[in-house]
Amino acid sequence: MTDRYAVIGHPIAHSQSPRIHSLFAQATGQAMAYTAIEAPLDGFADTVRSFMAEGGRGVNVTLPFKLQAFQIATDPMESARLAGAANALRFEGDRIRAENFDGVGLVRDIQHNLAMPLAGRRVLICGAGGATRGALLPLAQCRPAVLAVANRTADTAHQLRRDFAARIDLQTGGYDSLPGETFDVVINATSTGLSQTPLPLPAGLFASGALAYEMVYGKGLTPFLRQAQAAGVTRLADGVGMLVEQAAEAFDWWRGVRPATAPVIQQLTVSLA
Ligand code: ATR
Numbered sequence: 001m002t003d004r005y006a007v008i009g010h011p012i013a014h015s016q017s018p019r020i021h022s023l024f025a026q027a028t029g030q031a032m033a034y035t036a037i038e039a040p041l042d043g044f045a046d047t048v049r050s051f052m053a054e055g056g057r058g059v060n061v062t063l064p065f066k067l068q069a070f071q072i073a074t075d076p077m078e079s080a081r082l083a084g085a086a087n088a089l090r091f092e093g094d095r096i097r098a099e100n101f102d103g104v105g106l107v108r109d110i111q112h113n114l115a116m117p118l119a120g121r122r123v124l125i126c127g128a129g130g131a132t133r134g135a136l137l138p139l140a141q142c143r144p145a146v147l148a149v150a151n152r153t154a155d156t157a158h159q160l161r162r163d164f165a166a167r168i169d170l171q172t173g174g175y176d177s178l179p180g181e182t183f184d185v186v187i188n189a190t191s192t193g194l195s196q197t198p199l200p201l202p203a204g205l206f207a208s209g210a211l212a213y214e215m216v217y218g219k220g221l222t223p224f225l226r227q228a229q230a231a232g233v234t235r236l237a238d239g240v241g242m243l244v245e246q247a248a249e250a251f252d253w254w255r256g257v258r259p260a261t262a263p264v265i266q267q268l269t270v271s272l273a
Helices: 017-028 044-053 066-071 078-083 102-113 130-140 154-163 223-230 240-255 262-268
Strands: 003-009 032-038 058-061 088-092 095-099 122-126 146-150 171-173 183-188 206-214 235-237
Touching (some): 003 017, 003 044, 017 032, 017 240, 017 262, 044 066, 058 066, 058 240, 066 078, 078 095, 078 102, 095 240, 102 130, 102 206, 102 240, 130 154, 146 154, 206 223, 223 235, 240 262
Parallel strands (some): 003 032, 003 058, 122 146, 146 171, 183 206, 206 235
Antiparallel strands (some): 088 095
C-alpha cells in the first residue's frame, strides 16, 4: 500500500508542499502519496485524527495550526518544545511525534545554499513571533558573534530573551535600539513580506557584503528586500530555500532518505529582480 502524507493548513490552496514532496518521492523512488488538506479553523485535531485513522503516516502543518500541532503531540522533540510550535508530525501507532524543521531549514539554506557561514557573524532577526521562535536555537548553534532580535513590540522580543535565557545569549529590543549597529545577516521573520509595509530599519544597518533574507517566498522583491537593495545590499534571498530544506528534513525523518534539494529549489524559485 502506498504510504500517505499530507500538509494541513487553512487556507491551503497556495501550498507548495505537495509539489515539493512529489518531486522528492519521484527522485528517491519512494512509494508515497502527499495531498493538501484544509482543516476547519476549529477542527485541526479532528482532521489529524481522521487522517491517522485512515492510515496516514505523517503530516506537515502550516498556518495557522503550528501551535496546535505542538499541543496535540504526545512526543514533542526539542525543536518543537523550544519553538512551542511544530511543522511536522509523524504517527507511530497512536503516538504523535512532533518536530519543527523551519529553523534547520533556514540555517541550511543560509550556510549551504547561500554559502554564508554564520559562525562569528552578526545576525539580526526582525520579528518575535512563531517564525523567530523556531529559528533561534538552530541559528545560535552556528555560533554567531551576536544574535539579535528586533521587534515592533519590544516587550515581545524581551520575552524571547527570558524564554531562551538558559540556552542562548540574545540581544533584544525595538527597532529604535538598532541605530549604530551593523549586521552581516538580517532576516525578516515578520509578516510584512505579505503586505506592503516596510520595517523601520535605520541607515547603516547592513554590513558590507551582508545577506538580506526574507522568510516569505515567491513574492519577488518584498518591501524588506527593496529596503536592503536601496541600502546597497546585493545578496538578497527569499524563503524558497528554507521551504524546500525544511521539507527535505521532514521527508528524511519520515522515509529515512534525504532528497537532493537544489533541483527543487531551482524549479520553485521566483526571480527577485
Ligand atoms: P509568525 O508566527 O509568522 O511569526 P506572528 O506570531 O503573528 O506570526 O508574528 C508576526 C510578527 O510580525 C511579529 O513579530 C509582529 O510584530 P509585533 O509583535 O509587534 O506584532 C511582526 N509584524 C507584523 N506586522 C508588522 C509591521 N507592520 N511592522 C513591524 N512588524 C510587524
